[in-house]
Each structure stands twice: as structure tokens, then as C-alpha cells.
């Protein structure tokens with residue numbers, strides 16, 4: 530029986546898992562200040578990891594988070610790397626850069642994402658949310674895995690998904706929403722998060738025998754920058770009540786009152802939000818549930834997990850489709 534609940538903080542979980550965190554090297558994506566990736570990195574830094582590699586689109590933001598880590602875990606080695614998940618070429622460059630650090634990565638936390646963005650295609654011609662939230666992480670992780678496997682040590686891959694997977698399965702027949710004609714930003718978000726759950730399943734099935742454990746998770750609902758593009762649109766719809774020019778300021782005010790909002794509306798705090806990241810990345814007790822989806826630091830009962838996110842045939846189908854999209858086969 531898990532001792533953890535909705536309210537458990539990441540510090541509580543990390544304290545329990547200190548022996549598993551100590552000495553580890555962790556790569557985490559999407560680490561801008563105020564987001565969950567940064568909160569995860571700053572909290573685990575207090576529990577003795579060897580090294581944290583911070584990957585995000587804006588290098589200066591990763592470096593801000595690296596500075597915050599120095600305050601919480603002065604002895605932790607950090608590296609920052611620019612990673613644009615919306616470009617397969619940039620993902621390959623980031624993987625090469627990460628390899629050049631010469632660190633022995635034990636854990637990858639694929640955390641970066643965008644949510645409910647307007648329709649766009651990446652430079653590679655792939656629908657934006659699918660590319661950023663899932664496909665870029667598929668490529669990055671698979672490029673790093675051979676070096677990790679060569680060390681013959683336990684490997685953990687955490688794919689931060691979302692209960693937003695309920696908005697829809699992977700649209701195998703029409704990934705790109707027919708060139709935007711029938712695009713729905715929430716169905717697209719759902720597709721990307723369902724894909725990351727299928728990828729988790731495929732990793733567990735293909736590499737479980739080689740000591741790779743993969744988990745996907747829903748962190749809860751936390752006030753971060755994730756909802757910014759949705760909020761901008763909703764504020765804009767209010768027209769004259771809030772002039773467009775004040776929208777950014779209004780959003781910052783809302784975030785400034787996050788503590789009040791958390792308590793009043795049942796949002797989780799960032800620390801509560803990343804408790805499941807910490808649990809998924811380090812808990813030994815979940816190894817027997819390889820490939821599972823976690824919420825509130827618990828393995829979610831498979832009966833309550835959407836069938837399109839846990840089907841082995843679809844997981845393999847997505848793997849093969851992803852190989853075609855990135856132009857590279859991965860057999861480990």
C-alpha cells in the first residue's frame with residue numbers, strides 16, 4: 530500500500546528515495562523557471578545526485594535553473610543544453626552535445642511540452658504538438674539509449690504525459706489533421722500524450738529484459754506556463770474588459786497569486802506536482818509494473834487507463850511509424 534497521496538510533496542518522496550537518487554545522473558527536458566521540470570531538478574538536487582543535465586529550448590532559462598540548483602545542491606554537477614524538440618535536426622544536435630558531456634546518464638525525464646497550441650507544422654512538416662511532446666523525445670531518448678545500455682546498469686525513462694490523453698488516441702490514419710483542416714488543439718494534445726504513453730509501453734516491452742524501466746505519468750493540475758496559450762486566447766475573448774496589452778501582466782498577476790489559487794481551487798503546488806516525477810524516476814517498488822502510467826505516486830489500475838494508451842499492437846505500430854518519421858530505425 531503506497532503511503533503517498535494527492536498532497537504528498539516531492540521532498541517527502543525524495544527523502545524516502547534518497548539512496549536511489551544519490552550518485553545518479555539525470556537528464557530532464559523542459560526546465561524553464563516556474564515549470565515542473567525546473568521544480569523537479571531543484572528538488573532532487575537536495576538529495577545527492579551526481580549530475581543533472583538540463584535541456585530546454587531557451588538556453589538562458591536552463592542556465593537560470595542551473596543557478597537555482599547550485600543554491601539547493603551546491604555539489605551537484607550541471608550541464609545546460611539547447612534543445613528544440615520542434616526540429617529533428619536540432620534534437621540530433623542536442624543528443625550529440627549531451628554525449629559530448631561524457632556523463633553516464635541513468636535517468637531521462639521527458640518533461641517538456643506545449644499544450645493546446647494553434648495548428649502548426651514543424652520544419653520537418655510534422656504536426657506541432659505531436660512533434661514537440663512526443664516525437665522529439667522519441668528521437669532524443671533512442672539516440673541516447675545505446676550508450677546507456679552499454680553500461681549494463683538499471684535505466685529509467687520517464688515520459689511526462691497527462692490525463693489529457695483522454696482527448697484522443699494516436700490518429701494513425703491522419704496524424705497531421707489533414708493539413709490542418711479538421712484540427713482541434715485538444716484532440717492534438719491528447720494524441721501527443723497518448724503517443725508518449727504508447728512509447729513508454731514499447732520501451733518496457735522491448736527493453737525490460739535489459740534492465741530498462743519506463744513509466745508515464747500525470748502530474749496533476751499545477752499553475753505553470755503550460756496554459757498560457759489557452760489563457761491568452763480566453764483573455765482576448767473578453768475583449769474590452771481586459772485590453773489585449775494587459776494580458777501578459779494579468780497572467781503574471783495570476784501566477785503571483787498561485788499560492789491562493791492552489792488552495793482555493795485544488796491545484797497542486799509545483800512540489801506536489803513533481804512528487805510523481807520523483808517517484809517514477811527512482812522508486813524501486815514499481816519495477817514490477819514496467820510500462821505503467823502513474824498518478825499521485827501510484828500505479829494507476831489498468832482498468833482506469835484508456836485502452837488506446839496501453840495497446841501493445843498500437844505501441845509497435847507507433848514505434849515503426851516514428852522510425853519512418855525520424856528516418857532512422859532503432860534496434861537495441
Ligand SMILES: NC(=O)c1ccc[n+]([C@@H]2O[C@H](COP(=O)([O-])OP(=O)(O)OC[C@H]3O[C@@H](n4cnc5c(N)ncnc54)[C@H](O)[C@@H]3O)[C@@H](O)[C@H]2O)c1
Pocket residue numbers: 558559560561563564565566584585586587612613614615639640641642643644661689690691692747748749750751752753754755756
Ligand atoms: N501543469 C499542469 O497542470 C500539467 C498537467 C498535466 C500534464 N502536464 C505536463 O507536465 C509537463 C511540464 O509542463 P509544465 O506545466 O511545467 O509546463 P511549462 O509550460 O511551464 O513547461 C514546459 C517546458 O517545455 C519547454 N518546451 C516547450 N516547447 C519546447 C520545445 N519545442 N523544445 C524544447 N522544450 C520546449 C518549455 O520551454 C518549458 O520549459 C508537460 O509534459 C505537461 O504536458 C502539466
